[in-house]
Amino acid sequence: xxxxxxxxxxxxxxxxxxxxxxxxxxxxxxxxxxxxxxxxxxxxxxxxxxxxxxxxxxxxxxxxxxxxxxxxxxxxxxxxxxxxxxxxxxxxxxxxxxxxxxxxxxxxxxxxxxxxxxxxxxxxxxxxxxxxxxxxxxxxxxxxxxxxxxxxxxxxxxxxxxxxxxxxxxxxxxxxxxxxxxxxxxxxxxxxxxxxxxxxxxxxxxxxxxxxxxxxxxxxxxxxxxxxxxxxxxxxxxxxxxxxxxxxxxxxxxxxxxxxxxxxxxxxxxxxxxxxxxxxxxxxxxxxxxxxxxxxxxxxxxxxxxxx
Amino acid sequence: xxxxxxxxxxxxxxxxxxxxxxxxxxxxxxxxxxxxxxxxxxxxxxxxxxxxxxxxxxxxxxxxxxxxxxxxxxxxxxxxxxxxxxxxxxxxxxxxxxxxxxxxxxxxxxxxxxxxxxxxxxxxxxxxxxxxxxxxxxxxxxxxxxxxxxxxxxxxxxxxxxxxxxxxxxxxxxxxxxxxxxxxxxxxxxxxxxxxxxxxxxxxxxxxxxxxxxxxxxxxxxxxxxxxxxxxxxxxxxxxx
Numbered sequence: 001x002x003x004x005x006x007x008x009x010x011x012x013x014x015x016x017x018x019x020x021x022x023x024x025x026x027x028x029x030x031x032x033x034x035x036x037x038x039x040x041x042x043x044x045x046x047x048x049x050x051x052x053x054x055x056x057x058x059x060x061x062x063x064x065x066x067x068x069x070x071x072x073x074x075x076x077x078x079x080x081x082x083x084x085x086x087x088x089x090x091x092x093x094x095x096x097x098x099x100x101x102x103x104x105x106x107x108x109x110x111x112x113x114x115x116x117x118x119x120x121x122x123x124x125x126x127x128x129x130x131x132x133x134x135x136x137x138x139x140x141x142x143x144x145x146x147x148x149x150x151x152x153x154x155x156x157x158x159x160x161x162x163x164x165x166x167x168x169x170x171x172x173x174x175x176x177x178x179x180x181x182x183x184x185x186x187x188x189x190x191x192x193x194x195x196x197x198x199x200x201x202x203x204x205x206x207x208x209x210x211x212x213x214x215x216x217x218x219x220x221x222x223x224x225x226x227x228x229x230x231x232x233x234x235x236x237x238x239x240x241x242x243x244x245x246x247x248x249x250x251x252x253x254x255x256x257x258x259x260x261x262x263x264x265x266x267x268x269x270x271x272x273x274x275x276x277x278x279x280x281x282x283x284x285x286x287x288x289x290x291x292x293x294x295x296x297x298x299x300x301x302x303x304x305x306x307x308x
Numbered sequence: 309x310x311x312x313x314x315x316x317x318x319x320x321x322x323x324x325x326x327x328x329x330x331x332x333x334x335x336x337x338x339x340x341x342x343x344x345x346x347x348x349x350x351x352x353x354x355x356x357x358x359x360x361x362x363x364x365x366x367x368x369x370x371x372x373x374x375x376x377x378x379x380x381x382x383x384x385x386x387x388x389x390x391x392x393x394x395x396x397x398x399x400x401x402x403x404x405x406x407x408x409x410x411x412x413x414x415x416x417x418x419x420x421x422x423x424x425x426x427x428x429x430x431x432x433x434x435x436x437x438x439x440x441x442x443x444x445x446x447x448x449x450x451x452x453x454x455x456x457x458x459x460x461x462x463x464x465x466x467x468x469x470x471x472x473x474x475x476x477x478x479x480x481x482x483x484x485x486x487x488x489x490x491x492x493x494x495x496x497x498x499x500x501x502x503x504x505x506x507x508x509x510x511x512x513x514x515x516x517x518x519x520x521x522x523x524x525x526x527x528x529x530x531x532x533x534x535x536x537x538x539x540x541x542x543x544x545x546x547x548x549x
Contacts, residue, residue: 048395073397080395085388088325094389100314101396138388145392 001026001183002047002153007056009042009207016042017053018207024153029179031198031215032187033295035303039207040187041081044155047185048078061152074102077146081157081187084142085131091141092126095148102149116144119174135162143171147178154178156186160193172197191295195219201295205303219293221301223248223263227291228274231259232283240281244273261291311398315406316413322379323414332375333418336368341425357439358425365447369454372418374475376411377458378468400544404537408459415451419444442521449529454479456536463543 002024009017017039024030032040045051047058049069058065061075086094095116099109117123120140125133130141139159146154160168175197178184188194191201201218203211211218219225230236238250238260246268253259264270271290278285323329344361393403422444429435458475465471489501 050391050394070397070399073395076395078395080388080391082391083388084392087382088322089389093321097314097318098396100317101311101398103310142388142392 003059005057007053010054016207020209022212024183026183029184029198031194031201032185033191033299034204038204040204041157044157044187048076048155049073075152077151078155079142079146083138087131090127090129098145098148112148116148120144154182154184158188160190203299203302205306210302210306218298222293222298224291225293226264227261228271229261229289230285231287232285246270311402312406316410319407319410326379332372336372337421340368357436358443362443362447370479373454373458374472377475378471380407381462401541404540411455412452416448419448453529453532456533460536460540463540
């Protein structure tokens with residue numbers, strides 16, 4: 001579906017992307033992670049044909065992006081990072097225009113627009129001018145226009161920025177339903193929000209691909225993998241927690257007093273021991289969760305490794 | 309080429325939604341009618357054509373053409389929408405030609421709104437409709453060549469005020485070529501004068517306006533349109549790299 005072979009991108013003498021290669025298959029949902037300035041948006045722009053690589057080859061749905069840029073643009077749906085804005089057009093007229101450009105007309109066009117509007121729950125704002133909508137709604141319109149033609153490859157750049165928890169839940173449901181139909185690539189700095197969505201993670205740092213791995217593997221590299229976070233109203237006996245078998249250490253949350261994270265040694269499971277300790281001591285625990293690993297830490301660590 | 313109708317309709321809708329389109333069209337028509345009737349004294353002349361009206365068009369297009377051209381790329385002023393357009397399967401030629409055709413079509417509609425004068429001419433009995441048809445065509449061709457030049461300016465600069473002033477300046481220069489030719493008539497070799505005359509759109513406009521519709525004059529305007537549309541396409545292609 002998507003093949004990237006040794007692409008490099010220069011801006012003047014500055015190297016934005018450095019010899020990057022990977023492939024993506026149909027129905028994959030890929031998280032493109034990396035800190036600010038890592039080259040995520042540059043990579044998406046190159047795939048979408050917004051800019052051309054200085055070297056290497058990009059192929060989408062069998063079309064070379066350099067030799068067949070318009071076929072590639074037909075195969076790709078792209079939600080850009082910045083706000084989608086227009087000083088006069090309404091949401092409906094934007095979707096109408098995009099549908100017409102994508103080659104739909106008549107009943108099929110109406111059906112496509114209705115489907116996209118239903119998926120993104122845009123009906124309350126269909127007649128509203130795009131310019132007056134708040135940022136999360138504009139983002140929804142941007143996603144709607146990207147999925148309208150059921151592309152082979154959907155590129156989303158920071159789609160969850162500014163979303164409320166309810167909107168985030170809806171977004172996750174949308175991506176899950178879309179991942180059956182297309183390849184999805186989501187660039188984001190809010191990695192943990194996407195941990196339940198993506199099957200594979202690409203980590204970029206300084207224009208290089210520093211990790212290409214299944215998402216659970218990436219989570220496993222976190223020191224918080226299989227850690228247990230618990231919060232209590234009364235002070236906890238940290239010594240008792242520390243001496244439990246398989247415990248690597250304890251972290252106290254500076255921002256939430258009474259909340260501690262108990263880290264596990266690699267390959268060890270500490271959750272049952274902590275549960276047993278809570279029961280035996282009779283602690284009033286307000287929350288208890290088993291962590292799958294903090295992607296922020298892993299991505300930050302990987303980024304530090306390549307930094308000169 | 310399949311996106312040309314989409315861009316054409318989109319641009320036409322944008323013109324339809326913009327009050328400045330109606331305002332510039334109204335100013336064009338009112339000035340044309342007023343100046344033709346009062347300054348040109350068309351009724352007193354008992355003329356069989358509408359030359360007194362059409363001879364004003366090169367000057368009146370100085371109002372209409374910049375007003376239409378500043379709207380040609382108004383979508384591109386919204387940064388997000390401009391970038392979105394780049395992600396769509398639209399070639400620079402489709403974009404330029406679709407937008408140009410819409411602006412030219414609007415010019416055509418404005419010219420059609422001169423129909424009451426044609427009706428009056430026919431009612432008075434002395435109308436030569438073949439000459440009038442030729443006058444309409446020459447005016448429309450001139451408008452097309454002016455709009456294509458304005459379209460090219462729009463691909464070079466983004467600020468609406470600059471586009472307006474540059475278009476106005478260019479059209480004023482074109483309108484002033486004849487005066488330059490007259491001033492240089494005795495100072496320059498005859499072949500230079502002839503070349504300048506052949507490049508002057510207004511002299512060709514006058515020829516068609518007088519009812520002499522020749523292929524060479526029509527092709528001059530069409531080639532001018534194609535040249536500017538091509539230049540705009542090349543500029544956009546270069547900019548998108």
